[in-house]
Amino acid sequence: MNLKMRYVILYVADQEKSKRFYKDILGLPVRGEHGTYIEFETGSTILAINTRDSVKEITGLPIPENNSSQTFEIGFVVDDVKGTIESLRKRDVEILVEPIEKPWGQVVAYVADPDGHYIEICSSLD
Template identity: 85%
Template sequence: MNLKLRYVILYVSNHEKSKHFYNEILGLPIRGEHGTYIEFETGSTILSINTRESVKEITGLNIAESKTSQTFELGFVVEDVKETIENLRKQDVQILVEPIEKPWGQVVAYVADPDGHYIEICSSLD
């Protein structure tokens, strides 16, 4: 079996707020949009969003109305973590953890999207 991660779908409460956050604030280009489902270009993996209501209707899965705990994070690599965090702060993005250099040399910071999903903004390890 040869598995490749092609896309991640975030379940969101407010389609327009999330679209604005990922497209306008983070600057991710929209790859495709079909109703409440949106795909954003991020490189080799596509980031998608869809409303909880739509996902319930499409899949028949039991989707919780709200999150109760964090079980994952999204990680975005940038050239300058501190500059990126300052730009996000100016756009009223919730900064959870200020930039800090980790023992392995990577600079990381954390922000939250409109639904509270954790997003790591980090320097490359390459």
């Protein structure tokens, strides 16, 4: 089996609010829009959003109405974690964890998107 991660889809409550966050605040280019489904360029993996109602209809899966518990995070590597966090703070993004250097040398911080999804902003390990 040869699996390759191609995309991640976040289920959101408010498509326009989430689109503004990822496009205008984080600066991710929109790759494509198909109704309630929007894809953003992030490098080798596509980040997409879709409304919970649409996902329920398309998949038939039981999708919760909100993020009642966090079971994952998405991570973005940046050159300057502290500078990125300060820029996001000025745009009223909720900062969950201030930048901290981990024992392995990586600097990490956490923010939340409009639906409360955890987003790690971190330095590269390369």
